[in-house]
Amino acid sequence: MTETAHAAGEARAGEARAGEVRAGEARAETTLHEQRGHPVRPSGPVRAPVTPGGLLTGLLKTTRPKQWVKNALVIAAPAAAGRLFSVPALLREALVFALFTACAAAVYLINDARDAEADRAHPTKCRRPVAAGRVPVPVAYAVGGVLAVLAPLLAARLTPPLVPVLLVAYLAVQLAYCVALKHVLVVDLVVVTTGFLMRAMIGGVALGIPLSRWFLITTGFGALFMVSAKRYSEAVQMAGKAGATRALLTEYTTGYLRFVWQLAAGVAVLAYCLWALEGHGGPGPGLLPWRQLSMVAFILAILRYAVFADRGTAGEPEDVVLRDRALALIGLAWLTMYALAVAHW
Numbered sequence: 636m637t638e639t640a641h642a643a644g645e646a647r648a649g650e651a652r653a654g655e656v657r658a659g660e661a662r663a664e665t666t667l668h669e670q671r672g673h674p675v676r677p678s679g680p681v682r683a684p685v686t687p688g689g690l691l692t693g694l695l696k697t698t699r700p701k702q703w704v705k706n707a708l709v710i711a712a713p714a715a716a717g718r719l720f721s722v723p724a725l726l727r728e729a730l731v732f733a734l735f736t737a738c739a740a741a742v743y744l745i746n747d748a749r750d751a752e753a754d755r756a757h758p759t760k761c762r763r764p765v766a767a768g769r770v771p772v773p774v775a776y777a778v779g780g781v782l783a784v785l786a787p788l789l790a791a792r793l794t795p796p797l798v799p800v801l802l803v804a805y806l807a808v809q810l811a812y813c814v815a816l817k818h819v820l821v822v823d824l825v826v827v828t829t830g831f832l833m834r835a836m837i838g839g840v841a842l843g844i845p846l847s848r849w850f851l852i853t854t855g856f857g858a859l860f861m862v863s864a865k866r867y868s869e870a871v872q873m874a875g876k877a878g879a880t881r882a883l884l885t886e887y888t889t890g891y892l893r894f895v896w897q898l899a900a901g902v903a904v905l906a907y908c909l910w911a912l913e914g915h916g917g918p919g920p921g922l923l924p925w926r927q928l929s930m931v932a933f934i935l936a937i938l939r940y941a942v943f944a945d946r947g948t949a950g951e952p953e954d955v956v957l958r959d960r961a962l963a964l965i966g967l968a969w970l971t972m973y974a975l976a977v978a979h980w
Contacts, residue, residue: 690770694770697740697747699743705831707732709732709735711850712844715976715977719842726793730794731838738802739809739811741786742809744776744782746778748773749813749814751765751766792803798837801840811826820886825857832851835876852906856900861940861949863895865951866884868946869884877943900937912927922973932972
């Protein structure tokens with residue numbers, strides 16, 4: 636028994652000495668890194684401390700301010716009808732823009748809170764404020780819930796009845812997308828496209844403007860073109876790599892996604908041309924047939940955007956437009972001719 640106890644004591648002493656040696660080596664390595672100016676990474680997950688200023692900044696970043704440019708689609712229908720050039724109309728559209736932005740922000744907050752754990756394991760999404768710990772998950776849920784309730788209530792008091800109905804429908808569809816629909820083939824493309832279409836519809840509804848069938852078809856298929864082009868680009872970039880950024884990318888084929896964006900581009904161009912030619916055989920009241928001439932710029936824009944889709948580099952639509960100077964100039968030319976057509980100049 637004495638020999639056994641003695642042997643056990645020697646083993647424990649040996650383990651203690653080994654632990655001291657490892658600790659000493661770790662301290663020496665840390666000191667060496669500090670002397671060389673290398674950052675020392677602590678073990679385990681790193682969570683940024685939550686401060687009031689950092690929390691507000693994190694909440695704002697979670698609402699994706701870069702995506703707000705998409706909400707400018709609310710002015711599309713009033714602009715097409717020439718009803719955007721009065722102060723009451725501008726104020727109403729600014730209000731609708733703010734309300735839709737609040738609803739979109741609510742969806743982003745709730746989505747990031749729901750996906751926080753999965754995002755922490757993602758190489759890029761781990762930097763999102765909720766995943767990084769700068770915005771606590773309960774706070775993201777709470778702020779998202781408040782915005783989701785407050786925006787339709789304000790719309791019910793300040794806008795025509797159909798506006799809050801569209802906002803509630805948008806919230807319901809997008810939240811269903813976050814929970815389940817983003818895992819359903821084809822439906823995920825339709826849901827994202829519907830979000831763009833609702834943006835375009837709500838501006839016209841706010842001012843009581845009848846929505847042209849060609850306007851809706853062009854907007855819907857134009858949005859589907861950009862959404863499917865983005866998915867196609869993601870699929871191309873992730874080909875042969877593990878860990879797709881979207882679960883469905885492993886189920887879609889690049890051939891199918893290419894078919895979708897090509898089909899959507901063709902329908903959008905056809906619908907726009909039918910709108911431009913409908914009831915206008917000649918120049919009309921303006922100096923030049925701007926409505927018909929705008930077809931050239933629209934088709935050029937689609938063809939230019941398709942270059943990036945074909946290369947597999949069509950990411951966020953706003954990034955594609957702002958990054959390519961030629962596409963931005965074509966878009967400016969189209970806007971100019973479109974405005975002149977609406978104004979009958």
